[in-house]
Amino acid sequence: MLKSTFTPIFWVLTPKPKPPKLPPQAITNTFFTSSTTHVRHNAPLNPTTPPPPSSAYIHLPFCRKRCHYCDFPIVALGSASTQTNDDPRVSNYIHWLCREISATNVDQPADASTITPLKTVYFGGGTPSLVPPRMVASVLDTLRLKFGLREDAEISMEMDPGTFDAEKMREMVVLGVNRVSLGVQAFQEELLRACGRAHGLKEVHEAIDVVKLCGVENWSIDLISSLPHQTSEMWEESLRLAIESQPTHVSVYDLQIEQGTKFGRLYSPGEFPMPSETQSAEFYKMASRMLSDANYNHYEISSYCKSGYECKHNFIYWKNKPFYGFGLGSTSFVGGLRFSRPRKVNDYINFVQNLENGLVNSSVKGHISGKDTIMDVVMLSLRTAQGIDLKSFQESFGSSVVxxxxxxxxxxxxxxxxxxxxxxxxxxxxxxxxSSLSKTNAEGRVAYIRLSDPEGFLLSNELIALAFGVIDSWKDMPPYKEAEAT
Incomplete structure (x- = not known):
């Protein structure tokens, strides 16, 4: 099942994409004046010369209130907060966020003409749509000054119903936001209340109308399955209404009960009123069937899109490419290192001050584990419909592993x-x-391995864990070989 005990590096199917969750054996600590930040050694398929990041994740942690399933690092502004122009908590955070971006060390190539500007920027949270457009503009200006930003860059923003109107949406579009991820979660009033969402069904329909009115072509609806008291009829209705809204992308997340959340205190997975594993599997199969029938391509475990509307930013994660992460609790992947920031505001401010003063060392020396790298590639690749590209895989890790x-x-x-x-x-x-295996040349015949849809995806945790067991059993990993860039 999708929500078994195996925890992947990124997210299984959680209400929102999370920064990487790293296996304990791969975590090293580097210490700052007032906080401890985790550094993870690993690398993409081309480990000797990883390309510079061309994507940035920006964490905007503000919410009106904390949803009952949420364990993200957020700042709750109050359930009535929709106007945040003069909120010092917001402006102060944006100030420190821009200072972090500006203070980040960048390895510039000798030839300035080869510098690659950012191709994707993703504003996640939290509820980024609570942040005033002028403050979003300051973040984008800082990114543009520090790294450069392509004119055709995909700039995504998570937006919640009830936190923006047509005027704010138009301002965001003028700034360059060209992809919206709308946090609907459910189309039933009772489920929205049960989740602790700050919006109701009326705001959902208003938000969909605003996105369409403002001409945002590339937009997604987020839905959550396996909610407490959720029935198959409710789930079918949510899927149907999502499809009728005609987004170009739909994300379907299977609820995970996280410790420390309100749901974690109230419910146990698989016990009433939570759906059983069998019911959760049926929810997933229903989503796969209904969305596929509506001509949405199931291109990743939790992601469906119309042709050409895949999320370019998320592909950076799934292809194990480097990226910058900025803001509270965010994680970056630069130079073969995963590097996470503090989850509390005061610790984050101290972190930025230390970064500016040269006291933060994210370049911890150490051996990059071949096992860690290969596990990353397997897990991330098997989340996608493409699967593992065995040609690149073999070039990097050898035919024996294949x-x-x-x-x-x-x-x-x-x-x-x-x-x-x-x-x-x-x-x-x-x-x-x-026949190929008996001739020990399967790697020449089999070009890709992928999980079937939906049955294989449903058991992705177990199937990925099986691969991990095979990899972990190797006493000596084969040496790295340079793989062609893909």
């Missing part, structure tokens, strides 16, 4: 949970796979 994975997955290919594809993405029959 054969070991194919051997481990062979029973699941037979059961239909794992799919092997050739270079033309045609399915390879199990007889052909067995």
């Amino acid at each position: 054969l070991s994975l194919l051997e481990a997955y062979k029973p699941y290919v037979e059961s239909g949970l794992v799919v092997c594809l050739d270079e033309h993405r045609r399915t390879i029959r199990i007889d052909d796979l067995n």
Whole structure:
């Protein structure tokens, strides 16, 4: 099941995408004056010369109130807060956020003409749409001055119903925001109240109308399944109304009960009023069926889109490419290191001051573990419909690892949970796979491994954990080899 005990580096299916959750064995501490920040050693498929980041995640932590399922680092402004122009908590945070961006060390190439400006910027939270446009403009200006920003960059913003009107939406569009992720979560008033959402159904429909009115073509609706007291009829209605709203993208997250949240205190997974694992699986299958029937491509475990409307920023994560992270609790991945910021505002301010004073060292020396790297690639790739590109995988890690994975997955290919594809993405029959394995040249015949939709995706945690077991059993990983950039 999607919500089993295995915890991936990024997110399983949580109400919003989270920064990476890192395996304990791969975490190293680096100490600052007043806080401890986690550094994770790993690398993309091209480990010796990782490219500079071309994407930035910006955490804007403000919410009107904390939802009952949320364990993100946020600042609750009050349930009635929608006008934040003069709120010192907001302006002060933006001030320190811009200082962090400006103080960040950047390895500039000798040839200035080769500098790559940012291709994607993602404003996550929190509820970024609570932040006044002029303050969003200051963040974008700081990014542009520090890194450069392509004119055609994808600039995404998470927005919640009830936190913006047409005037604010138009101002955001003028600033360059060209992709909106609308946090609807459910189309039932009772479920929104049960989740502790600050908006109701009326605000949901108003927000959808505003997004369309302002001409935002690239926009997503976020939905949550497996909520307490949620029935299959409710879930079907939410999916139907989402489809009728005609977004170009839909994200479907399976609720995770997190410790320390209100839901964590009230409910236990699988126990009434929470859906059973069987019911959660049916919710997932229903989403896959209904959205596919409506011509949405299921391109990642929790993501569906019309053709050409994949989230470019999220692909950076799934392809294990480097990215900057700025703001409270955010994580960056630069130079083969994952580096997380403090989750509390005062600690974050101290962190920025230390960064400006040269007291923060994110370049901790150490050996980049081959096992950690290969686990990252497997886990992130198997979240997507493309799956693992075995050509790049073999160039980086060797043919023995490829054969070991194919051997481990062979029973699941037979059961239909794992799919092997050739270079033309045609399915390879199990007889052909067995023949290839017997000749020890499967890596030349099988070009991709992916999980089936929806059955394989439903068991993604177990299937990825199986690969982890195979990788972890290796006493000596093969040496890195330079992989072609893809």
